Amino acid sequence: MCATCGCGDHHHHADTETITLEERVLAKNDMLADLIRGRLAERGIHAVNLMSSPGSGKTTLLERTIRDLAGGRPVAVIEGDQETPLDADRIRRTGCAVVQVNTGAGCHLDAAMMNDALDELDPAPGSLLFVENVGNLICPALFDLGEGGKVVIISVTEGTDKPLKYPYMFAAADLVLVNKIDLLPYVDFDLDACRRHVAAVNPGARVLPLSATRGDNVSSWYEWLASGIS
Numbered sequence: 001m002c003a004t005c006g007c008g009d010h011h012h013h014a015d016t017e018t019i020t021l022e023e024r025v026l027a028k029n030d031m032l033a034d035l036i037r038g039r040l041a042e043r044g045i046h047a048v049n050l051m052s053s054p055g056s057g058k059t060t061l062l063e064r065t066i067r068d069l070a071g072g073r074p075v076a077v078i079e080g081d082q083e084t085p086l087d088a089d090r091i092r093r094t095g096c097a098v099v100q101v102n103t104g105a106g107c108h109l110d111a112a113m114m115n116d117a118l119d120e121l122d123p124a125p126g127s128l129l130f131v132e133n134v135g136n137l138i139c140p141a142l143f144d145l146g147e148g149g150k151v152v153i154i155s156v157t158e159g160t161d162k163p164l165k166y167p168y169m170f171a172a173a174d175l176v177l178v179n180k181i182d183l184l185p186y187v188d189f190d191l192d193a194c195r196r197h198v199a200a201v202n203p204g205a206r207v208l209p210l211s212a213t214r215g216d217n218v219s220s221w222y223e224w225l226a227s228g229i230s
Contacts, residue, residue, distance in 0.1 A: 029143055032111035036146025046228050047129040049145055051169065052153035054135035057179040059087045061212035062130055066094045076123040078131045080109040097121060108139035111146060137166040155180040156189040163197035170198055173205045175224055182211040
């Protein structure tokens with residue numbers, strides 16, 4: 001259960017006091033996120049919030065993206081994790097500037113964490129800034145970080161019905177990446193049905209199948225990043 005955004009059991013019997021508290025938390029978060037958005041815009045920094053459940057291949061995709069985009073615009077990473085620095089260490093080995101944010105029991109990054117991480121990281125003007133959120137398909141959808149794009153990553157090893165099970169997350173997405181398509185012959189995943197499910201909750205979201213390990217369609221991902229969709 002998340003004590004900050006209240007995604008736990010009490011939603012089944014939510015009282016007025018709890019709802020009011022959550023509204024205050026989100027309102028305060030959104031005010032700071034707007035300030036962050038202005039701060040990033042002033043420096044020409046494009047921030048992309050990467051959200052997924054654990055095991056989607058998010059860090060692997062990020063490692064490949066950083067290496068493939070090397071030599072272009074500066075890239076920096078804010079790495080959110082509940083406890084371990086393992087993912088941040090993987091990113092650091094690519095040579096990319098990275099700041100680790102430990103959320104402890106928290107299951108998402110919020111605008112205050114984002115603001116502190118930006119102070120520490122101080123990305124160069126014109127940077128592409130990736131925020132690797134905590135592995136969770138519920139809470140990160142609620143918290144605006146002042147980012148310019150929201151990307152949800154799922155993999156074919158997860159269920160086809162993920163967009164229906166987590167509609168708030170997919171409704172918030174600008175782009176849905178379906179990773180690990182190299183494994184399609186070996187798993188029960190219906191790509192067309194997944195596209196329909198995404199469209200049902202978010203007709204404006206683009207769905208892009210790719211393989212972070214084999215490289216299928218990663219060029220389309222890089223084109224999306226270059227277009228600076230917000």
